[in-house]
Amino acid sequence: MTENRPQPVARLRGVTKSYVEVDRTREVLHGIDLELARGEFAVLVGRSGSGKSSLIHVLSGIDLPSSGHVELFGEDMSRASEERRTDVRRRRIGLVFQFFNLLPTLTIEENLLLPLELCGKLDAAGRRRALELLDAVGLSAMRTKFPDRLSGGEQQRAAVARALVHDPELVLADEPTGNLDDHNARAVLGLFSRLLRPSGKTLLMVTHSAEAEAIGDRVFELHDGRIAPRARSQSK
Amino acid sequence: MISLLSRASLRYLTRHPAQLVLAILGVAVGVAVVVGIDTAAASARRSFELATRAISGDATHVVRGTPSVPESVYTALALEPHRPPAAPIVQRSLALVEPRSRTLDLLGVDPFAEGPFRSYTSGGAGFDGAALLRGDGAWLSAATATELGIELGDELVFLVGSQRRSLRLAGMVEPSTELARSALSDVVLVDIATAQSLLGTRGELSRIDLVLPTEPTALAESTARLSRLLPESCVIEPASRRSETLAGMTRAFDINLRALGFLALLVGVFLVYNTMTFAVVQRRPLWGTLRSIGATRGELFRRVCAEALAIGLTGTVLGLGLGLLLAQALVKLVTQTINDLYYVVSVRELSLEPAVFAEAAALGIGATLLGALFPALDAMRTAPRAILDRAAGEARLRSRIGVLALAGFLAAALSILLLRASGDNLPLGFAALFLMLFSAALLVPGATSLACRVVAPLAGLAAGSLGRIATRGITSHLARSSVAIAALAIALSATAGMGILVDSFRATVVKWLDTTLVADVYISSPSTFSNRESALLSAQLVERMSADSRVIGTTSFRDIDLELAAGDKVFATAAALHPKSRDAYRFLEGDPAVIWPAFTTRDTLIVSESLARHRSLSPGSTLEVRTREGVRPFEVLGVFRDYWSDQGWAMLARETWLRNWGDERISALGLFLAPGADVDATIASLRAAVPSGEIVKVRSGTELEAASMEIFDRTFSVTRVLRLLAGVVAILGVVGALLAMELEREREMGVLRAIGLSPAGLKRVVLGQTGLLGALAGLFAVPIGIAVALVLILVINARSFGWTLDIQISPRVLLETFALALGSALIAGAYPAWRMARLSPAQTLRGE
Structure with missing residues (x-):
């Protein structure tokens, strides 16, 4: 750690997360320490139930840690109000889900415009950016369609575009290729590299896929709720 | 041992307690209204029959006269060599003013002639027939005397015509039979001469009770012989004729009350259909899984029907109990109307008729099963893959909108034909009215889809993407939203129709009183x-x-x-x-x-x-x-x-x-x-x-008009209560529908929260959607309500009562209907909105 090192985008210190179930308390994250630097692509791997999604939720402010600190863009999110966390999320974070989660009642274009509207950027420039992104993910022709008219791969490309449309500094992707075939998975990973790298955005991607692992600058492994750096896989 | 399928279904129900409670309440309120109304009306009818039968005693026939029977007729009958048992009677309903206000039947009898007729006037414990002959003596049942708080020797003051007249409590009767006890609860017994003196009708009788042979030839011979003794103003008729005539007077009133009860149940059926549809649709993935692992269509069908039966049974049992409570309240309003307009009756206890309970139970359970039938068939007929696809059901409905609309128009045409063809038949008029409401329900999905298409761009302009989400959420869940809208619209159109009827009736009566009451002062007793x-x-x-x-x-x-x-x-x-x-x-x-x-x-x-x-x-x-x-x-x-x-x-x-x-x-x-x-x-x-x-009452025309309108308003108090109940059923329905709809959209709402929509924003989306749903229901309820009002005024009222009413469609009723729809939907949406806003997005998304 040096004095002129830039401030990390995200910093987790001793984060734990536990869920109260019917007859027991289940701790899914144990003392997580993690820093994500600006422009960094980090990949988080781990088996099902290892706490990967919980980590994404805590990091995005969707959920609060049971203990420890979550700092986003220099602000302690673990002490922030619900409103503040929502505000940070809508302006500075983009989320991609395994099951796409496009709003079924909005067209593809409207799905992209929604984050802009939420953060008050629905102006001509914002609309232009949405169209450019649609073009970039190859969905210009589908912009007036509703999500149920698109294939899984197309929906996920639209979801990636939606996550980027409001120009977030941090993109969190939870198994973005987990529900796609190889061809579509490669296309989505290609989009991340193509659209995020040049603009210096930070990505934390949770994945099972070795191919996805390959695009990361750093790879972490989450095992039984504990995080540890991992050596690159052979596929890199 | 309970099967796993049953266990799964039971757990589903218990894990959605709010929906379960709303469904049960919906059935219960529908059943309660039917039981309440029928029991109240039956109790009034039964009390009247009991009182009439007990007062008639064993009389088979009576001599009646116009305006009364001269006492000389009784003397002539007494001199007849083969005279049948005969007893002179003077009877009139009188207002008791002291010790407290109450209506009592004054029954003047000749104690020496009573033997073959009424046991309580000739041998009941505590009864001294000879004492009747002493001047102003009156007898009450011991229970009535206790209720009035009087003792032997105390004064009873009646209003006879315009005069106060007194009797003194000379004795108390303790009838030995239940029938006599019931009859005597509203009777003040006096000697016939005392009654004539009190009423100022010396030499006149109300009737002469007779016991004639039952064998037809002997009866005919006896009637002919006695008729020869009667003056032209008198006639012999069966003793039951009077009660039949009086009961016939309230027939239209009874039918109207029952129809209102059915209306509440109809709304209840929609509610149950709504609930069962949700319960089935929400579990599409479960049905799909079960079908995939080998459950048969029949098993799924039986499962849904068994759930409906359980809900129906529980709701019905609860409804029967609630119905009795409701009957206690309604019986006062019903007897008030009967006393105002038809005849004097007081109901001491509810008459619990097995037929009413059986009918209500059959309706409650039947309606629930009927409500579940289509969802059950839907679950059964769908292939496993399609079941797993939630959108398939919606797509099916969207493809059927045209067919439904066509069926709706056909049903509407059929109801108009039925109205025209049914002549003066009142039940057929009601059948046509219900068919019209059903046709409206069939038109709702198409109308909703059309309306949302118009509203969506406007909502988009006004509230952006969130407005579009709220609007399109209704069309994308049309199978559920249209049922909720239809249930709300129909319940409110029924109340609007009744409101327009009452308004029109009131305006007509006010106008009529204005032109009729031309004198400056009116005097009456x-x-x-x-x-x-x-x-x-x-x-x-x-x-x-x-x-x-x-x-x-x-x-x-x-x-x-x-x-x-x-x-x-x-x-x-x-x-x-x-x-x-x-x-x-x-x-x-x-x-x-x-x-x-x-x-x-x-x-x-x-x-x-x-x-x-x-x-x-x-x-x-x-x-x-x-x-x-x-x-x-x-x-x-x-x-x-x-x-x-x-x-x-x-x-x-x-x-x-x-x-x-x-x-x-x-x-x-x-x-x-x-x-x-x-x-x-x-x-x-x-x-x-x-x-x-x-x-006497000395009143100006204006005061008389005000008093008349007070009675008018009192007469419609039953209608007001039932309108309120129909509204309650509708709100229960819409709460259930909205809750289920929003629950189904939890993930969508979770995503909105995840991408940055604040809890307040989410509340606005949910309330916007429920408000729009209510507004559409209110919008549809207005024309349906006007149609209902026209049928009520031009057909039902004309056939029941024979009145021509000036139709008055007041903007107030229509605005009230719309406001009620919007308000109830917003109230109903408050809980889902609150719940969604508190929803943890992490929880919702964790399913991934």
């Missing part, structure tokens, strides 16, 4: 019935009032019952009309220029619209009326507009009355004052001039 002046004014009072120097003209009325040759009765008024009063009559048939000259000189009468309709009378037709001189034809001269009585009534000239019956007493007086006379000052001095001991 406090009457047992609010629409009949059955009590008489004293001659001294009439003379004093008419002689006031400010009075320049009078109109007098005598309310009577005309005995028809066929044995039934018609309400009538013998009137001496001031020219201004004559001018106030609006004839629907007949020419006033022809009517009035013939009215006083010949045996003629004019009839109200209701009577004309009930008895198919028109100018030129005749009514065979039993007079003092025997049966005579009375020609109908005209049909006038009138709203005093749904049974209708006839008016004959005082001259005609005197010619045929010879009774000069009057029951109400209208006074016309000299121009410039101060009405209030005149009323004050007339009140001061009322002879002591007499109680």
